[in-house]
Amino acid sequence: MNFSRILTKNIKKYIVFSNRNYAKFVNPFTRTWDTINNEIKSGFKQQSDYPEHADVVIIGGGFIGSSVAYWLKNRAGEGLSVAVIEKDTTYEMCQNMHSHGIITQHYSLPENIYLSQYSADFLRNIKQNLKEDVDIEFKPHGTLILASEKYASKLEENVSLQKEFGISSKILTVEEIERLYPWINTSDIKLGCISKESEGAFNSQSLLKGLIKKTQELGATYLKSEVIDFEMNPQQDILMEGVAPGSFKKINRLVYRTEDNQEIFLKFAVCVVAAGSDSESVAKLANIGTGGGLLSVPLPIEKREYNVYSIENEGSKMSFGLNTPFIMDTSGLWLKRDGLQKKLICGQIPLIKQDKNISYSDILYSSLHNRYPECVKSKVKPISTDFIDCNTYDDTGILGPHPYHTNLFFATGFSRQGVQHSPAIGRAVAELIIDCQFTTIDLSRFGFDRILIDEPLIESNVY
């Protein structure tokens, strides 16, 4: 009796649980026979439509998540099964992001320069990379960075560094800025810098939609669910530096809750956390921040919100023309023209350390009045609230495996550069997973290790 029970249990382990079988034959007899055959093979069990295994799981289906899925499927094809778990498929959080569709080439870290160069190449060839009907509506108005006395020398250093990488930017003196853009108040500016090519605004929504469609076409599975927990199995025979011998626990499966409240276990080989502002809570599920030793350092990513305002001119006479670049002010204020319409959009970069005493709108109004003195004649009203996932440690992204959980990769914390660098970041993560090293752009310094050894990587050209 016992023996037959063990036998059936062992047999069941080897039976393949296949997914829903679609009809392959037109002839009704062969179709019926095929369906019945498959049912018998799977032992008449109730199939669940939700996958229970994937080679790579990506938590978060936004820009970076979809980009990672795209590159994995592009390079590996049928060889890797990719599942993307996204809890909000309407992407409400990503819509109306007025500040996120900008490409700029002004960076001081070599990694960022390479990332923006590659992303510009990807966006230029987007019709070949994704599908023919993706139109990102690139508007090459350039980005102008203004520097006060304090930052002028740093700006010059950055420009000469960029020249080494092949990016030609022009330094503008105060007279040139006044001649080209007479509506800017230049009393406290010493220098400005504008790049000569591949800088401007694009439609980030169409990029996201294009990525998702192409990835689904290549074979990735998008699941509308929420990750609840990670399941960790103790593995006593693993020795790792920084971990007490015999105490290592490996993450093998995660639990996700689907739309109809089913909780399903998903077994994976590699998990990529690209969840934006929710990455910290996902990391907490894996004991990052709550454990001991290597797990005591939490993921320092927080959500920062800021309002985006529009400045409308009552009269028909505008002081700014079509040649209005995206202006990045010394105070963190940014200004851009709203397409062809006669209004400006502006916003303020949020502070890394949140301070309840400072009112953001006050800072914004004062810097706006300083830079664009004619705005007293116009109406300034808030149009939306954008938010970013801010890395409170050093404001640069975190990319790479966790030191303890070596099969858990992070790709978050890129704040405002996330959208524009997403193609290049996706490719980097795909290289880490497939080639186990960075082959094109070396982003080792973006790893989680720098938080453990306290070596901040600061980008000095982004205010």
Place this chain on the structure above:
Amino acid sequence: MMAQKLKHSSILRTLCITSRNYSEYKSIYERDEAGRQPRKVHGKEYPEWRRPWSQRDGEWTSKLSIFVEKSPSMNVLNAMQKLPNLTFQDLKEWWAEMRVIQEIQNQKYLPERVIALGANLAALHFFVYRQSAVRLKDKKEWLVGDVVTLKLPDTYRDGYFVEAVDCSNFHHNGIRYEGLQNLNGLNYLKWLSLRNNKYVDVWCIDRIAGQNGETLEFLNLMGCKLCAGCIYALARMSALKFLVINDPGDNIELQAALSMLEEERPDLLISIQVDTESDVDNKL
């Protein structure tokens, strides 16, 4: 400017090797003897906080491990995986991709060419040998020809300033984004015609605006892919006086943008022309 010749040095020099080979690709024996180098990322040393287990004290690894090479390239594995499903259509698409890559490589900006000839003469070589016409400053005739018929100087000569480039006949279906970088450094370029170049789009016009926007006065964009974004690039060209384009047609945004540009720049004349000449066949 260093006056380097384009001709190769004599054969005799290659027969007697007079210098050491300091290349990066040392043999595996030399690499092993040099020992463990500190890891460098973008020129700076990367702070390693842990070492692989096999390199700790007391651990032993075989000397034969220096012969262990890397695993096969993942691209090769990906291609092998697609082999059973290979169709003729896949081969045709692959060949077409290879042709595109060849064409882009052919049109790349070569710093060696510019070092040897100077920006103006290098641009002259580039455009003339790809069947477009170039006119020099203070001269009336257009330079058209082949490598054999036209003798252009092969070292740097003073006095060659490119004033006008006519790319209507550019070979192999038109100039591309990479090819436009050859217009870099032409300080006297006033006239540019990109007629019938179907690969010219927003990014290309943006590149032209950045490189030559301060001196370019005439631009012909008939047959190019125009969209509303192009107008922003055109607005950046401060010296532009005459623009020739095709009829925008149903594209309302483009029409609105064009009218705004006209309103803003009263000295800029925008002329909408129809391609009446028979379609110039770009010779393959």
